[in-house]
Amino acid sequence: MTNSEGLRPTxxxxxxxxxxxxxxxxxxxxxxxxxxxxxxxxxxIVDASIVNVALTSISDDLHGGPAALxxxxxxxxxxxxxxxxxxxxxxxxxxxxxxxxxxxxxxxVTSALCGAAPAIEFLVAARLLQGAAAAMLVPQVLATIQAxxxxxxxxxxxxxxxxxxxxxxxxxxxxxxxxxxxxxxGMGWRSVFAINVPIGVAALLAVRRxxxxxxxxxxxxxxxxxxxxxxxxxxxxxxxxxxxxxxxxLWLWSLLVIAAAGAVALARAxxxxxxxxxxxxxxxxxxxxxxxRRGLAAVVxxxxxxxxxxFVYALVAQGHFGFxxxxxxxxxxxxxxxxxxxxxxxxxxxxxLGGRIVTLGALVQGTGVLLxxxxxxxxxxxPSLVPVLAGIALFGVGAAxxxxxxxxxxxADVPSAQAGMGSGVLVTSQxxxxxxxxxxxxxxxxxxxxxxxxxxxxxxxLALLACCSVTVLVISLKLPDPG
Numbered sequence: 001m002t003n004s005e006g007l008r009p010t011x012x013x014x015x016x017x018x019x020x021x022x023x024x025x026x027x028x029x030x031x032x033x034x035x036x037x038x039x040x041x042x043x044x045i046v047d048a049s050i051v052n053v054a055l056t057s058i059s060d061d062l063h064g065g066p067a068a069l070x071x072x073x074x075x076x077x078x079x080x081x082x083x084x085x086x087x088x089x090x091x092x093x094x095x096x097x098x099x100x101x102x103x104x105x106x107x108x109v110t111s112a113l114c115g116a117a118p119a120i121e122f123l124v125a126a127r128l129l130q131g132a133a134a135a136m137l138v139p140q141v142l143a144t145i146q147a148x149x150x151x152x153x154x155x156x157x158x159x160x161x162x163x164x165x166x167x168x169x170x171x172x173x174x175x176x177x178x179x180x181x182x183x184x185x186g187m188g189w190r191s192v193f194a195i196n197v198p199i200g201v202a203a204l205l206a207v208r209r210x211x212x213x214x215x216x217x218x219x220x221x222x223x224x225x226x227x228x229x230x231x232x233x234x235x236x237x238x239x240x241x242x243x244x245x246x247x248x249x250l251w252l253w254s255l256l257v258i259a260a261a262g263a264v265a266l267a268r269a270x271x272x273x274x275x276x277x278x279x280x281x282x283x284x285x286x287x288x289x290x291x292x293r294r295g296l297a298a299v300v301x302x303x304x305x306x307x308x309x310x311f312v313y314a315l316v317a318q319g320h321f322g323f324x325x326x327x328x329x330x331x332x333x334x335x336x337x338x339x340x341x342x343x344x345x346x347x348x349x350x351x352x353l354g355g356r357i358v359t360l361g362a363l364v365q366g367t368g369v370l371l372x373x374x375x376x377x378x379x380x381x382x383p384s385l386v387p388v389l390a391g392i393a394l395f396g397v398g399a400a401x402x403x404x405x406x407x408x409x410x411x412a413d414v415p416s417a418q419a420g421m422g423s424g425v426l427v428t429s430q431x432x433x434x435x436x437x438x439x440x441x442x443x444x445x446x447x448x449x450x451x452x453x454x455x456x457x458x459x460x461x462l463a464l465l466a467c468c469s470v471t472v473l474v475i476s477l478k479l480p481d482p483g
Contacts, residue, residue, distance in 0.1 A: 029148040033210045034157055038164050039203040040104045041141045043196055044134035045168030047111070048076060050176035051127075052314075054189035057180055061189065064120035067245075071124045074241045076131040081431045082233050083135025086226060088143060088424025089281060095214040096140040096147070096420060101207045103137025108200030115193035142407070142423035147213040147416040155347035155408060155482070162404035166339040166396070169310060174329035215417040224269050225281035232262035236432065240439050244446075283421060289413035291480050292422070295406050298358065298475040299426070300433040302402055305365075305468030307434035308441025309395065312461045315445060320381070320454055334389045338396035346404055350482050357405050358476035365398025366469035373462040380455040402472060408482040440464070 029037075051058075055069050064072070091099040110130035117123035145157045179191040187194060235255040243252060270280040286292065317328035350357045372391035375383045407426065414422030441461050449457035 029145060029153070029157060029211060030209065032206060034145075034160065036203050036206050036210055037100065037141045037144055038160060039199065040100060040107070040137045041161065042164050042168045042171075043104075043107060043111075043199060044080070044138050045165055046172040046175065047130065047134070047193075047196065048080075049169055049172030050179075050192045051076075053173060053176040054180050054192050057189035058120075058123070062117065062120040062123065064123075068120045068124060070245060072120075072127055075124055075127045076134075077431070077435060078237055078241065079128050079131035080134045080138075081237060081428060081435070082230060083132050084139055084428040084431065085229060085281060085421065085424035087136045088139030088420035088422070089219060090136070091140045091143055091420035092215040092418060093218045095212055096144050097207065097210045097212040099420075100137050100140035100144070100210065101204065103133050103135075103140070104200055104204055104207070106133035107137060108197055108204070109133075111193045111196035111200065115187070115190040115197075117190075138427055139420050139424040142411065142426065143419035144210060144213060146411050146414065146419040146423065148211040152347050155350065155404075158407050158411075159343035159346045159400075159404045162400065162407060163340045163343045165403075166399065167336050170329055170332045170336045172329075173314075173332070177327075177329060213416070213419075215420075217417070219279035219418075222270075222273060222279060222281040225266060225273065228262050228266040228269060229281060232259045232266060233428075233432075235259035235262065237435070240432075240435050244439060244443055281421070282425065283418060286414055286418055286422060287425065291409045291413045292411075292425075294475060294479055295410035296426070296429050298402075298472050298479065299406050299410070299429055301468040301471040301475075302399075302406065303430045303433035304437030304440070305465045305472075306399065307437030308461060308468075309437075309465055311438035312441045312445045312458070315442065316454075316458055331389070332392060334393035335396035335399075338393040339400040342397050342400035343404060346400060349401065350405055350408075354481035355409070355476065355479040357482070358402050358479055359473055361398045361401030361403075361405070362469045362473035362476055363398070364401065365395055366466055366473070368392070368394025368396075368398060369462050369465045369469060373459050373466070376455060376458050376462070380458075398469070405482050409479060412480075412482065437468075 051072060055072070058064060058072065059069055087099065087103070107130060110126050110133050113126040114123055114130060117126055142158075142161065145154060145161065149157050175195075176192050179195065180189055182191075184191045236259045239252055239255050239259075246252060266282070267284070270282050271284045273280045274284055313332070314328060317323045317331060323331070346357070349360075353360060368391045371387060371394065375387045375391060410426050411419070411422055441464060444464060445457045445461050447457075448460045
């Protein structure tokens, strides 16, 4: 059961706590409330990419070197990924609406600080805080959807959640390029952060429309699990983020050994704490459900392929074809349009196909990747635009069929009282896999391009994406029907 935050229960259908038994929750998540929570999520996604096209302007204005500029980009992702699970647990304990509002307020303030940064060191610090604020608000989005909806309403809400993620990544590139080129009010690069402020304030003014949910019993704090999880994540993220820039030195790989040891110690500590009746940061009993376990196994290659696609696409579009941020984002518009359109029908398709919708999505996505590989190989250095756009659109259709459905499968086994923890684990896995995919794809592209040719590098990365689709397809054969 989930309880309201400080609200007296009434007989009205809008305040009854949602049930964990699968019946239709009475609290519901109305249109305005859904827009409010998705707005905060959209801001967090857009800010992961909007700054990329402004790095040159930032360097010229604040005189930041390559290392500092790298931290402007990766620092946000580091604190974001590190805080997601803890943010989810805090939402379970203190109320998801409360944590969402606090996170959104902090995100709005830190965005203003980023836009007003007088020096590169100040901007890096503000970006680290901005990522931490995003980690506080993002887990509450899926957790609120999980606790306040069921059935087709939940399917539609999660579909829109997935569409927000896909659109946010594309919009970030387009909007960033547009704002920098327009130089709104003479603000230059600062406008890419300042635009968050009025949007965040507007969402905060409407946050009372969001249902107030939390765990029926406040979960306890797990200091040992929190520390072990933090050490494991820091080690893995250090390898993923710093590897390409440092040239993969031997000492960096030793961090993976520390991460493996931390993961083993974390698993034992959490199992022991749960066996003693405690409240672990990561509940082994919840993580052991087949839907969550197999769903997360499919989310990793799915998200890794998505991360590799976006990163290497940017390298090819902006490095080889000379597109600016606005033009390269515009070429991705078929992906965004296809993804958004298909998510509107995904619940109906899932109702008809069950778990095989993921199989269909992997097949369609793989077909799009193979079409792109064929067009690039045969048409290089000037491949025909129409089949390229068609391949990108197919990639979007497959992603729309796969991503939101996997989210539903993973969260279906999570009790409403632990919705924050479950959503934190899901988003952390998604973020880690996306970053890993970008790193592996980017390293593969640069290595093959240096040894052979750019076209060979692009085809190799597309072959890697095809392998990711095949992996998802194989795992999908044993997935349960979406809940």
